[in-house]
Amino acid sequence: MKRNCEKTMKAKTYNFHPEWEEEFIFTLVKDKCVCMLCHQTQALSKRGNLERHHNTNHQKFKESYPRKSAIQARKVDELKSGLKTQQSLFTKPAAQNKAAAEASFRISYLLAKDKKPFTDGDLFKEAMAITAETVFNDFKNKADIKNALCGLPLGPATVTRRVESLSEDVDRQVLKDLSLCEYFSLQFDESQDVMDTHLKERMRGEDIYNEFKKYVSKNDIPIHKLVAITTDGALAMRGVRAGFVALCRNDPDFPDFVNYHCVIHQQALAGKVLDFSHVMALVVKLINSIRAKAIRAKAIRAKALQHRLFKALLDELDAAYGDLILHADVWWLSRGKVLQRFVDLLPEIKTFLSTRNEEHEQLSDDAWLLDLGFLTNLTAKLNALNNELQGKSRHLPHMISAVNAFKAKLGVWTTHLKNGTLTHFSNLEKMSQAIEDKDAFHPEQYCAHLDKVATEFNRRFGELDVMEDIAAFVSNPFLPIDIAQLSAKFQQVFSLQSGVDMEIVDLQNDRSRDTDFWGLVSREKFPLLTTCALRVSAYFGSTYLCEMTFSQMKIIKTKYRSRLTDRHLTDCLRLAVCSYEPNYKALTDSIQSQPSH
Structure with missing residues (x-):
């Protein structure tokens, strides 16, 4: 005890x-x-x-x-102050080194975010030293400021290590969110860097599938939460038997998921159904003859001289633009802008060509000019739709709305053209007024082109039809609907059994509404609908994020950084495109802080 x-x-x-x-x-x-x-x-x-x-x-x-005594009190204060000073001599350098380490993390993140080389850290530090020497010249502690800035560890090797750590931290945050979220979707697209180093050999659907499975296994990704995969239209992605999507569907580790062909790719392909090559061929030829660089040095000097003469001519004529936009066939999105610039500068182009004794009969042909005007207007409208579909926040319901609106506009434009109204085709109207033979203008032939585009849109976006009513219901559950038809689509898309129709009835008669509607709906009362709504909200309608990442990759891995390793390219890409903020304090505490040597 x-x-x-x-x-x-x-x-x-x-x-x-x-x-x-x-x-x-x-x-x-x-x-x-x-x-x-x-x-x-x-x-x-x-x-x-x-x-x-x-x-x-x-x-x-x-x-x-x-x-x-008073003398003792003064002595004690003096001793106490001296002890604090001595303590600070040990703690101050450590605190400064820690602050310098955190600053190096933040600056390295800035360099990676702006897609700068690792070696730019030294340039950054040199710029700060110049700033300290100039801006803080009259400060009493100028030397301390300059020493602190010059002590920042920003050498190429240090920046490389910092970028690696920052990338790992962001990756951990993403994986943590994946483990916490209820559903997620994936975007897949393919591209090549300047050295083709990511997939070393072939890029078949099997190769992409194996790489993805390896990544899922390595990072413990909860693949059972996957609800949709959006891809481009490549055979390696959408092949019926050996495509990436098909292999995923046949894998028992994967749940049932929805697959979409990227809406933006579909829209671009639908726009190419029109054959106006006779217009684009001449436009591109004329622009490139003025603007493009020739291979040989002598030719370069000749073309450059013609280019300068043309720009000078534009200045003399006080033209609307100062130059033409260079067009390449692969830059399909630039086609509308190129055509519009060409139309606006057409009188100046004709004058300039005449000074070179060049004759192009199409530039005086009424039918060709009318086709130019129509194509310019239509490509501008397709470009506007494409811009509407782009963006990080553009999810499937928004894209369905944009595509449906464009299809409805095609019908309106066709009706207007049949009635001879050119309100929505300003360039076509301009050409119809400028041509000599007024009988050459036949609006019905352009109506046929619009009908062709509408047919192609309906064909290509048919896979979205089944989702249209579901997306509309998720956006606004209280619109008048055919409950039987809608519940059948819910059962088809989400493999539901029964009960969704009764939940729709109950929900439409529930008066608790809010802007964050689905976040407030009772999951116990409406388990099927809330689950489906969360799944739809996770869908990607396009591979926009992939395309954006490819663009960043082209900037990061240029011919001047062609030896950048796969690991470092991945790190730089992750930091350039992600919206996660690194945990600087945790990263700083995880290393031994030392000043720059």
Whole structure:
């Protein structure tokens, strides 16, 4: 019993008393009693220990500085101040090194975010040194500021390590969110960097599938939460048997998921159904003859001279633009802008070509000019739709709305053209007024082109039809609907059994509405609908994020950084495109902070 009582006894605590500073010349530093005279420490704040130390080692102090005298008070303050100064000599460099390390993380993140080389860290530090030398020239602590800035660790090797750590931190955050989220979707597209280093050999659907499975396994990604995959139209992605999507569907680890061909790709392909190559061929030929660079040096000088003469001509004629936009066939999105610039500069182009004694009969052909006007207007409208579909926040319901609106506009434009109204085709109207033979203008032939585009849109976006009513319901559940038809689509898309129709009825008669509607709907009361709504909200309608990443990759891995490794390219890409903020404090605490050498 006695032994048990001893175990349960609490350890006695000792508290430091402020009056001991003058009585025994001790002070408290980080929970330890420190003698201000010899800097020895006492582990316990016991009066007897402090008194014994003072009487044994500092007897003469009591004689020189009588207790409670003014001279003793001044001496104690002096000793206390000196001890603090000495402590700061050890803590200040450590704090400065830690701050410098955090600054190097932040600057390295800025360099990666702006897609700059690792070697630009030294340039950044040199710029700060120049700034300190100039801006802080009249400051008393100018030397301290300059030394602090020059001490930032920003060498190429350091920036490389910082970028690696930053990328790992962001990756951890993404994987953590994946483990916490209810559903997620994926975008897949393919491109090549300047050295083709990511997939070393072939890029079949099987190769992409194996790489993805390896990534899923390595990072413990909860693949059972996958609800949709959006891809481009490549055979490696959408092949019926050996495509990436088909292999995923046949894998028992994957759940049932929805697959879409990227809406933006579909829109671009639908726009190419029109064959106006006779217009684009001449436009591109004329622009390139003026603007493009020739291969040989002599040809370059000749073309450059023609280009300067043309620009000078535009200035003399006070033209609407100062130059033409260079067009390449692969830049399909630029086609509308190129055509519009060409139409606006057509009189100046004709004048310039005449100075070179060049004749192009199409530029005076009424039918060709009318086709140019129509194509210019239609490509501008397709470009406007494409821009509407782009963006990080563009999810499937928004894209369905944009595509449906464009299909409805095609019908309106066709009706207007049949009636001879050219309100929505300003360039076609301009050409129809400028041509000599008014009978050459036949609006019905352009109606046929619009009908062709509408047919292609309906064909290509047919896979979205089944989702249209579901997306509309998720956006606004209280619109009038055919409940039987809608519930059938829910069952088709989400493999539901029964009960969704009754939930729709109950929901439409539930008057609790809010802007964040689905976040407030009771999941116990409407389990099927809330689950489906969350899944739809996770769908990607396009591979826009992939395309954006490819664009960043082209900027990061240029011919001047062609030897950038796969690991570092991935790190730089992740930091350039992600919206996650690194945890700078945790990263700084995880390393031993040292100043730059």
